[in-house]
Amino acid sequence: MKLIIFAGPPTCGKTTVIRQVIRRMLKKGHKPAYLKIDVLYADEDKIISEEFGIPAKKLYSGELCPDHCNVVVMDEAVEWAEKSGSDFLFVETAGLCLRCSPYIENSLGVVVLEATSGMNLPYKIGPMLTLADIAVITKIDLISQAEREVFRYRVIEAAKEITVVESNALYGIGIDPIVKHIERSGEIEQPMFLRGNPPVGTCTICVGKKEIGAKNHFGVLRTMEHDLFYIGE
Amino acid sequence: MDIQSICVMGGTGKTGEPEKVERFELNMGDIISIVGPTGCGKTTLINDIELFANRNTPSNRLVMINGEPISEDFTFDPRKHPIALISQHTNFLSDLPVGEFLKIHAKVRGGDNPEQMIGETLEFANQLTGEAIITTTGMTELSGGQTRSLLIADAVIIGNSPIILLDEIENAGIHRSRALELLKQFKKIFVFVTHDPHIALLSDYRIIMKNGSMEKLICTNPAERKVAGELGKIDNLMLNFRTYIRSGQEISEKMMAEQMETLKLTN
Incomplete structure (x- = not known):
């Protein structure tokens, strides 16, 4: 199983990029599954399952921090994708908090950034960008060649090792390089660990327990099937 | 990549009929205008050029550089992208002052003398605008005409792109004849989408578009x-x-x- 985690500020074009990627993956004979994690509302799972007929699911993190939700359910999510006969799991995160990153070791972390979002964005979003493997810059048709080049430079300055892909996802431009990276990415290894170090905090993940799965945590939790519950003293 | 020529091989128009203009080729220093009523496919043609269409766009056109098609897998180093497209709706969105933006762009493009490049760029741009652009002005505070002037100047001098596509610059309220005069000093390929008869007749060639199709190619006599x-x-x-x-x-x-x-x- 290959795990591809997409993060990025809301409305930056994550779903559009994922749809174009899934379309090409299917043409190449891959079997992708899709999981959307959002806070209050999402209909992307329906859109994706209707468009492509692939296993698709959504989870509302609700009262939980969405990245926290991501951590406590990802083991089950991988199991679900395996059971549904998929070989790739695409996870689209809500991308709200900029202190943690949702990427897991041995997954492929993809951050999606809008070219129109201002030259300081790369410096503002922290680990969501710096711990990602690929930065996809979307909506490049809306800005000039000169600004594209400067924005790209700022992204690389914030995250030196990152691979930058520029894309106009609406028209499917710049998608093939992303697909290539996804195909080349490694298999997920169990047990899974969160990439990077979370910020100082008071929940199990915030204090540094990086093991994936609700069974490894206490406090306020949830699973794929069960809404919030509490484990602990 | 050292660009000497660009060649566009016709595809099909909106009706699916093959285009009457089967091919046209431009060498460095050539200026061509694309003319025709709105909706006839002018912008689509320059988009095909920008994307190095390889029979993979709706028009089914093929664009070749130095006589060779560009494969879908080939990606230019974005810092050395040979084509600059200045579109009708291109606006600056970046929250940087003009001077700083140009400085970073000059750095990205790796020029020997960034200060000189910035000076030349501003001098070029200011010949086209009403009120001069000042380096401390925010990019987003520039007017439509100043923006378009700076985009053109940046593409020509800092970007030094060998192929420059300009979509209806006459709408921007800049000194367009002066722009063309200045541009002619640079040995590049310029493609104008235009409704302006003066720009069309100052070009070396013009392509007449109709119904999504290249209908006629005229060499200015x-x-x-x-x-x-x-x-x-x-x-x-x-x-x-x-x-x-x-x-x-x-x-x-x-x-x-x-x-x-x-x-x-x-x-």
Whole structure:
């Protein structure tokens, strides 16, 4: 199983990029599954399952921090994708908090950034960008060649090792390089660990327990099937 | 990649019929205009060029560089992208002052002397605008005309792109004949999408578009070049009146008579 985690500020074009990627993956004979994690509302799972007929699911993190939700359910999510006969799991995160990153070791972390979002964005979003493997810059048709080049430079300055892909996802431009990276990415290894170090905090993940799965945590939790519950003293 | 020529092989129009213009080729220094009524596919043609269409766009056109198609897998180093497209709706969105933006862009493009490049860029741009662009102004505070002028100047000088596509620059309120004059000093391939007869006749070639299809290719003949000169005078007349009006003068019949005299046109 290959795990591809997409993060990025809301409305930056994550779903559009994922749809174009899934379309090409299917043409190449891959079997992708899709999981959307959002806070209050999402209909992307329906859109994706209707468009492509692939296993698709959504989870509302609700009262939980969405990245926290991501951590406590990802083991089950991988199991679900395996059971549904998929070989790739695409996870689209809500991308709200900029202190943690949702990427897991041995997954492929993809951050999606809008070219129109201002030259300081790369410096503002922290680990969501710096711990990602690929930065996809979307909506490049809306800005000039000169600004594209400067924005790209700022992204690389914030995250030196990152691979930058520029894309106009609406028209499917710049998608093939992303697909290539996804195909080349490694298999997920169990047990899974969160990439990077979370910020100082008071929940199990915030204090540094990086093991994936609700069974490894206490406090306020949830699973794929069960809404919030509490484990602990 | 060292670009010497670009060649566009026709595909199909909106009706699915093959295009009448089967191919056209441009060498460094050539200027071509794309003309035709709105909705006829002018912008689609320059988009095909920008994307190095490889029979993979709706028009099914093929674009070749130095006689070779560009494969879908080939990606240019984005810092050295050979094509700059200045579109009708291109606006600056970046929250940086002009000077800093140009400095970073010059750094990205790796010029030897960034300060000189910035100076030249501003000098070029300011010849096209009404009010001069100042380096401390925020990019987003520039007017439409200043923005377009700076985009053109940046693409030519800092970007030094060998192929520059300009979509309806006449709409931007800049000094367009001056722009063309300045651009002609650079040995690049310029593609103008235009409704302006003066720009069309100052070009070396023009392509007439109809229904999504390249209908006709005309090489500007000597008679047309003469007419272009006359149209330039009319253009200047309009610009002179624009200057009068902008500077708060009242317009008199005498002014008109004087201007008509300089035109040396018989009514």
